[in-house]
Amino acid sequence: MRQQKTRSGGAPTVRIDDASTEDIPALLALDALCFPPGDPAHEPAAPSEIENGVAAGHVRVVRAGTEIVGFLQYELPSAHHLYLSGLGVHPDQRRTGVGAALLDDFVARARTVAAQPHLSISTVTSPENLAMLGLLLSRGFVVRTIVPDYFGPGRDRYYCQHKSRVEYVDADERYLIPVAASAQIATLLAGEENVITGLVNLPAGPALELSRFEKDDFAALQSDESAAGVAFSSGILASIAFVLGLSFTSPAYPDGVRVLLMCAALATTASLIIYANTSGELARLRTNSFGRYTKWGNVLSEFGGVFPFLIALPVTFAKITSSVGVALAAAALFGAALLVYDRSTFAISARFRQTVSTTVLSLFVAAAPVLGVLAVRHSAAPFSWAWTGAVLLALAAQSFTYLFRRRDESTSRVGLRPWQSRR
Template sequence: MAAWTTRVARPDDQTDIHSLLSDTCDTVVVPASELLADAIARGLVRVAEADGKVVGCIAAEMPAPGHVRLSAISVRDGMRRQGMASRLLAETVKEVPQRPNEPPLISAVAKTGELALVRLLLKGGFIGTRVIRTGRTDDDVHIHYQYTLRVAYIDPDARHLVPVSAREQLTDSLAPADHAVTALVTLAGEPAFEVARFERDDPATLQSGEAAAGIAFSGSILAAITFLLGFAFASGRFPDDVRLLLIGATFSTVLSLVVYASASGELARIRSNSFGRIMKWGNVLSEYGGVFPLLISLPVIYAQVSDDPWTTTVLAVVISTALAWYERSEFSIARRFHRSPGEVALMALTAVSPTVGSVLVAARVTSWPWTMVLTATLAARTWLYLFRRGPESGIEERRQWQIRE
């Protein structure tokens, strides 16, 4: 079995590609020479090569900046069933040219009788969304397949099987906008499509709920910090550095509320796609400016007012352990960003801060150096996530509003 590799097609491959497509595909799907040359120049054609010869290819075209249509997929006889087409398709989907922060819609049209192609598309992350009436005289039904760019949820109780030969039923099954072909199976020895219903979500409603949850959360944290700050000013036993830490937490939490309100305003106006960026600011400010200073200051305050070093130490270690677990859990804001060795060191400093601060206060040692290190650590993490990291993980996969000037 000859070894093969894949790469982006070059202009000098055009003759071999055209020959391969002419030998293995219907004439109607073979791109014209001018279209093929343009696709190669735009990086929309990939080839598989063995012994210096083109043995497989996938060609696409970009009729609009936000839409890529796969026009032909072909593998030479004798080279099939080696995963070549699957690899070409996966690489095309991954490396297709796109505008910044806006992945294009990738689609294809396949006849119901092209079972190998249909199976390839479905296994490659495509779903069949609607019947395309091409006006051709052949009897096969043409189905539009598109690559799923985001997570979609299937209703497990709304799925049914349609034999490939039942063309009228297939057309009726795909008529609703929320139904799509998700798999190709065997039914009574014959091929059949599995048609499923997808849950339809409203991006504005989902984002509005996220903004409202952020406002409610920051409001609760602000109430707790304000309550504790009131006692701090009323009591003479509170350390001055903890008072300053709580004042900073109050300021940061208020800022996060302002940012969340701005996110709500963004939804109300629908003028840009900046909701994810705004929410990142609110999430980071509320976490590292409000939640962490509040939790870290609790054992330090207890150490100041308590004369029992053992309970102070136990409380501090428990909170440090809880913070360390949270930092490594899927719930942490830090989990949504890329982690570097320096960031891991900052996370470790944050986790041990409750224990270090409590021990210093219990030992009647000045805690100002601890407060300064903690403030610098939280400020560094805030700066890192806001200015040195991209959007939160998953934000780029969410649906974007389409702006038309």
């Protein structure tokens, strides 16, 4: 990667957009300024590299008024790989956040550029270019290995990859190795379990933080998750079947609640089948659809099974108890518990983007137990059926939104460094 020495500082007011053919002379001049010939730590652009990058739409620039003060160039060598080939900032604008802004813009746009769910983003930098190395490490990159003679004899490069939070677990061990101890650093990077994750300043000079990660067996983890899904859905289905069986023996049981439980049994059975089929996906088919399988299983088991089952319980209790107050209190407790759970980080909904419509649906579902008690105790049959229909529609709308209007499940990165993951 062509890089100038820069560090991320404050966040200046900048304008980032695509370079045009009119910008080529300014880009060539900035490249020559940032990457002087003969410097082994900074590799200038190859002939016509910038011109071809601009023509392909692969060059982003930072403008301060009419002047270009920074640029970033990338390549798309394959559909699954994005390579960051150049990053330069004018000397007068260094340590002002221009380089960080370009990297953040690049990573944010990377998924739309390649349109691949499992995109690899990589670059290289010189072990001597500590400022650029620190910038990369601060924006979610890790150093995987050192490549000797990458640009020719004596021009070694660190190979860096951008890692999302889910790809690494918290480091088992961390080492601080002085930058000057290049042989020891190379030895540690030779093992696949070690990566460079940080650059720090010690009284004796700069040092690299190397972290050792135990590699997870993702196939085993996915198999365990599939087995947990089967066990969970089986337990929920058994509970629903038990209550549903009791409902068929009681002539006073509300028909609307019976229908709600029957739909819950259907959705939970579907989730159980999907979880079971996930095992076949892992063992035989291997179509990389594990995320899609578990997404369907999770959504159907929660919004199609757990929620209607819990809504039905206090409504059932209201039909057999003589105290309306106690029934309403139980319903309010269930509704509050549903709302607290649905708004927590433990819920399936927390893994998807939330909007006003999903919030309104969550509030209605939370109010459903109380509305159901009022419907079966103080209303005629049509109101009870209206309540059943509204609950089923709300749960179906939530399921549809998360299955078809949202991407695969993800988790919040708040409070975590980019390369970390919960165990």
